[in-house]
Amino acid sequence: MEHGPLTPPGYARGIFKDVAPRLETGFAVAVLLALPAMRCGTGGSSLAPVPSVVGEPPPGYFYHGVYPGGESGMGSDVTPADVAVYERAVGKRPTWVYFCDNWYEGREFPLFNATWIREGGSIPYIRLMLLSRNPIPTPDPVFNLANINHGMFDADFRRWMQGAKRFGSPLIAEYGVEANGFWFPWNGLWNKGSGTYAEATASFREAYRRIIRIAREEGALNIRWVFHIDPWDEPVVPWNKFEYYYPGDEWVDWVGVSVYGRQLPKDKYRPTFRYQMDWAYGRLMAITNKPVVVCEFGNVVENGQEEWARAALSDMIAGRWPKVIGFSWWNAAFYNDPADPTRESDMRIEHSPGLPALFRSLVGEEPRVLSTALRTPAPRR
Numbered sequence: 001m002e003h004g005p006l007t008p009p010g011y012a013r014g015i016f017k018d019v020a021p022r023l024e025t026g027f028a029v030a031v032l033l034a035l036p037a038m039r040c041g042t043g044g045s046s047l048a049p050v051p052s053v054v055g056e057p058p059p060g061y062f063y064h065g066v067y068p069g070g071e072s073g074m075g076s077d078v079t080p081a082d083v084a085v086y087e088r089a090v091g092k093r094p095t096w097v098y099f100c101d102n103w104y105e106g107r108e109f110p111l112f113n114a115t116w117i118r119e120g121g122s123i124p125y126i127r128l129m130l131l132s133r134n135p136i137p138t139p140d141p142v143f144n145l146a147n148i149n150h151g152m153f154d155a156d157f158r159r160w161m162q163g164a165k166r167f168g169s170p171l172i173a174e175y176g177v178e179a180n181g182f183w184f185p186w187n188g189l190w191n192k193g194s195g196t197y198a199e200a201t202a203s204f205r206e207a208y209r210r211i212i213r214i215a216r217e218e219g220a221l222n223i224r225w226v227f228h229i230d231p232w233d234e235p236v237v238p239w240n241k242f243e244y245y246y247p248g249d250e251w252v253d254w255v256g257v258s259v260y261g262r263q264l265p266k267d268k269y270r271p272t273f274r275y276q277m278d279w280a281y282g283r284l285m286a287i288t289n290k291p292v293v294v295c296e297f298g299n300v301v302e303n304g305q306e307e308w309a310r311a312a313l314s315d316m317i318a319g320r321w322p323k324v325i326g327f328s329w330w331n332a333a334f335y336n337d338p339a340d341p342t343r344e345s346d347m348r349i350e351h352s353p354g355l356p357a358l359f360r361s362l363v364g365e366e367p368r369v370l371s372t373a374l375r376t377p378a379p380r381r
Contacts, residue, residue, distance in 0.1 A: 051221045053253075054096075054123055054170045055376035056291050056325050061368050062317065063326030065096035065125060067296065069348065073334050074134055075100030075127065080116055086331050089350045091364025093371040096123040096172055098295070098328055103143060104133050107156040109163025118169055123373050125172040125328075128211075131185070138182070139190035145203040146193060149210060157211055161218035170375060174226040174295070175211050178258060179204055180233045180242040188240060197239040208247045221378035228256040228295050231280040243287050254291045254325075255284050261299030261308045270304065273297065273312035274320070281321045291325045298330035298347040306354035313362040317369070329359075 057063055067075070068082035078099045087093055097117045101110045114124040130143035130153075147153070164171055176186045185191075186207070188200035212225055229242040246252075257280045262270055277294070284292060294316065299308045316324055333346040349355040363369045 051168075051219075051378035052170055052375040053222055053378045054172060054224050055374035057370055057374055059322075060319060061370055062324070063095035063293075063373060064092070064363055064369050064371075065098055065122075065326065065328030066094045067098040067328060067330050067332060069332040070099075072134075073332075074102055075129070076102050076105060076110070076113070078113065080120060082331075083117075083120060083122070085348075085350055086329075089356045090359040092369070093120070094122050094328070095326065095371055095373050096125040096328065098125040098127065100127045100129045102129045102131055102134070103156075104131050107153075107160065109160045109167065111163060111167065114167055114171065118167075121371070123170055123172055126174075127177055128173055128175045129177075130175070136183070136185065138185045138187075140185035143185070145186060145191040145200070145207045148207040149203055154210075154214065157214045158218055161215045161220040164215070164220040164223055165218060168222065170222050170224070170373065172224045172226060172254075174228045174256070175208050176204060176245070177228045177295075178230040179245040180240055181230045182234055188245075189235060197237075198244070201239060201244040204245050205247045209251050212247070212251050216381040221381060224253045225251065226254045226256045226293060226295065227252040228258070229280065229284075230258050231276045243283065246287055249288055249290060252290065254293050255288055256293040256295035257281075257284070258296040259294055259312070260297065260330075262302065262304070270308075273308060274315055277312075277315070277321060281323075285323065289323070292321065292323045293325060294327035296330045297327060298332075300345050300347055305352060306358055309355060310358055310362070313358070317362065317366065 066083065066086045068078045068086055070077040070079070070082060076099060078097065083094065083097055097120075099110075099113050099117075101113075110124075110126060114126070117124040130140070130148070131137070132140050132142035143153070164173075176184075178184055179186050179188075181187060182189045186204055188197050188204065191200040191203055193200075208227070215221075215223055215225075227246055229245070233240045233242055246255075257277070259273055259276045259280070260271075261273065281292065297312060299305045313327075315321075316327055329347075329349065331348050331350075333348055333351070349359055
């Protein structure tokens, strides 16, 4: 889209107050595991931090997060005020706050955003966007897969991971969002070079593994890494199936999916959440048993939005997809209508006549939907 190309890309194809009482003991034990451990020495004892990560919620419980909008449409300029608007509408603090780290704006760890999100009681969820400019270039002349795999940005990755390690507390991060969609430059369509498309998807796997390998080498073990796909492979060709982009269970911690309804107010294409999620979930479960996150979902503020969101939330909370552990609403507005570039497509809960009450009922007042994240010791890599 013109007003920030982070329109949900499917358009390209046309501390314990929120925890149920019976869970308090389990959560307390888990959080204690994340507290500094005692280390004894001859001069007495001192505190040594134990790295921790976001753990999975107990079966039948869910985290919820939000992409809180911002002004530019590129996802890095989110603010505490944006999150507060969502929190007031929903009636519950989000477990995580989702934002973009655009490398054309800088290659350092995004400490400012991560810090205020943590201070607000949520987990930073960082969308690592290796982009050389805005609007999004396809292909990207700088941060293409070949350059990543040739080690051109290893020093940048190391500094970034060192910053993440110094940050200390749990983070969620992803690279290569919706790699199976041509709207992003890490898709195989833009990275074939003189080789084959199969080699291009293999290059994506190699690039993501390289990033995670450097994170482990630098001791940034406080990061949960997510492999995030779109339900629909575009271009619709055999080599572009999202399965071919998967780095492997030994590399990622969670798998995620974007699921959108209408993304234009007058869009005739009105896919249900269930139809798309059934399709994506079945395919994901064929390649992994990792926890699943609905990283992004939303529908424009027009007729049918409340019904669409009610069905989506109800199916998730009822456990239709047993490996789903959380979800986050795309609480933003953007300009993406080619017929009317002045018309906003609005998914913001607070602008909807029916969504605030719906989210208060199914998220804010629902004890199975949690604010506080379970924390567990980071795995040894």
